[in-house]
Amino acid sequence: MRGMAYSIGVLLALASATVTQGCIAHDHLVQELLQRMEKSIKSLNPSILLAMNLAGATHSHVHNWLLQEIKKDAVERAQKDMTSGQVALYILALLSSCQDPRCVHAMGKTINLIPILKQKMDEEISKNVITWYTESLDTLALCLVKEYDNQDAVEAIAKELLNHKSSPHVDTRAMAVLALVCAYKHTGKQDLIRDALKAVTNDFLDEQERRNGMIGNIYSMGLALQALETSSEFYAPRKWDRAQAFRVVYNHDYKELMAIAQVLPPLVGKSYLNAGRWGCTATNRMSPSQQLPPSPMLGTVGVPTWTTITVQFSITNTLKNYFHYSTSVCVPDNSTLLQVMKVARNEKPDIFCFKKKKTLRGPFVTSIHGLAGNETERTYWQFFSCWSPLQEGVGTYKPKNWEHIQAIFSTY
Ligand code: B12
Numbered sequence: 001m002r003g004m005a006y007s008i009g010v011l012l013a014l015a016s017a018t019v020t021q022g023c024i025a026h027d028h029l030v031q032e033l034l035q036r037m038e039k040s041i042k043s044l045n046p047s048i049l050l051a052m053n054l055a056g057a058t059h060s061h062v063h064n065w066l067l068q069e070i071k072k073d074a075v076e077r078a079q080k081d082m083t084s085g086q087v088a089l090y091i092l093a094l095l096s097s098c099q100d101p102r103c104v105h106a107m108g109k110t111i112n113l114i115p116i117l118k119q120k121m122d123e124e125i126s127k128n129v130i131t132w133y134t135e136s137l138d139t140l141a142l143c144l145v146k147e148y149d150n151q152d153a154v155e156a157i158a159k160e161l162l163n164h165k166s167s168p169h170v171d172t173r174a175m176a177v178l179a180l181v182c183a184y185k186h187t188g189k190q191d192l193i194r195d196a197l198k199a200v201t202n203d204f205l206d207e208q209e210r211r212n213g214m215i216g217n218i219y220s221m222g223l224a225l226q227a228l229e230t231s232s233e234f235y236a237p238r239k240w241d242r243a244q245a246f247r248v249v250y251n252h253d254y255k256e257l258m259a260i261a262q263v264l265p266p267l268v269g270k271s272y273l274n275a276g277r278w279g280c281t282a283t284n285r286m287s288p289s290q291q292l293p294p295s296p297m298l299g300t301v302g303v304p305t306w307t308t309i310t311v312q313f314s315i316t317n318t319l320k321n322y323f324h325y326s327t328s329v330c331v332p333d334n335s336t337l338l339q340v341m342k343v344a345r346n347e348k349p350d351i352f353c354f355k356k357k358k359t360l361r362g363p364f365v366t367s368i369h370g371l372a373g374n375e376t377e378r379t380y381w382q383f384f385s386c387w388s389p390l391q392e393g394v395g396t397y398k399p400k401n402w403e404h405i406q407a408i409f410s411t412y
Helices: 002-040 044-054 061-083 085-095 113-126 132-144 150-164 170-186 191-210 221-230 242-250 257-267 337-347
Strands: 104-106 109-111 308-317 322-334 354-359 362-369 379-385 406-409
Touching: 002 044, 002 257, 002 308, 044 061, 044 085, 044 257, 044 362, 061 109, 085 113, 085 132, 085 191, 113 308, 132 150, 132 170, 150 170, 150 191, 150 322, 170 191, 191 221, 191 379, 221 242, 221 257, 242 362, 308 337, 337 354, 362 379, 362 406
Parallel strands: 308 406
Antiparallel strands: 104 109, 308 322, 354 362, 379 406
């Protein structure tokens, strides 16, 4: 008897040690991701400020700098240079910093971001250049500032989710879930929204079960976890195996800033919905020992390497007339796809010329061989490794020796 009690005691002690170790490993990961994010900030990014606030990491120099610069940037650029989605992200970042987006003051000027968001959203909807992701993000931001007069958008998002159940990206459906969960209590269309939320969240849970924790791809996990974290009443009585989904995230070494910014909130039990509700109070939640030391804003310097690799690169357009060109380029090992494209362009400028624009995620390729993607026609240059779509952009993806990279002019 005593032996049995002893074994149970040992088992309990072991179990609690494992749980504690699990928690320590989890906290360590959160700290590691926060530090990585801080160290690699190179430009203003509202998603990063939002993630820092939700994770309670609000006491560093980087945080203060980011908040001030984001206010200045909003005052300077929101009206003329930003898309509705960008204004929405600035609103979420400011809300989570306990700032009133209706009254953003910097450099002697004050602006109200809410009418700017509404006006831009209406314009993009009427020109049919808005994506479901952006429409959901905009709706979420408006809902968090308690503006509930865009019921048409709420209804359209819910219908899109029900009618094209699995066609939009996981990321897009996850953002739609966040918007609809927020809007649910403030709409006359509760049945419709409940049905849509039930369908999408069950779809996510089915996919997670089928794919051993993965929902979409590794970069969709951040928003998918945020969605499941906040929508349990819509998939109840079904239970979510949170641990299985989190294991997928624990096993990946996130490096991209934006991917970290989207995955951090669910790791601390939060979602973008918390930006409004208690994002502010989160600021004091971290004990001083957990707060991050101020860190220099420098990237890490890569080790030079002299081995070279050969990458095959082809460009194909079958949508507007037709062209197809292929080349092989030799680049240093560890080069990014962008470097491959630059070498191809240097060697054959009239064929492999391309343009890119800076985005918060890095360089986005806007045109190749003089053919540009177009928001109205919903075309873009999509990248593949052989026939698998790349899950990273040209600025971070590093092709392997003899890999065949294709850029294909596609629609979305
Ligand atoms: C909508 C969207 C697109 C649209 C954007 C056009 C539009 N009018 O909105 C289209 C279909 C064109 C697109 C293309 C690609 N996308 Co995309 N996209 C998204 C999505 C669903 C939402 C982005 C958004 O609107 N954010 C909100 C606005 C306010 O922020 P923003 O900074 O202004 O957004 C702009 C940039 O994000 C940019 N953009 C969109 N995708 C990508 C990808 C890269 C690598 C870069 C640098 C920029 C970029 O377009 C947005 C609108 O202008 C995200 C999902 C997510 N979790 O973020 C994936 C996402 C960002 N895309 C991704 C990828 C991989 C791509 C492609 C590289 C796919 C491919 N195989 O070719 C291409 C880009 C190729 C190129 N030409 O350089 C990944 C990036 C993963 C990572 N490692 O960081 C994400 C996270 C999806 C995923 N889970 O895999 N995308």
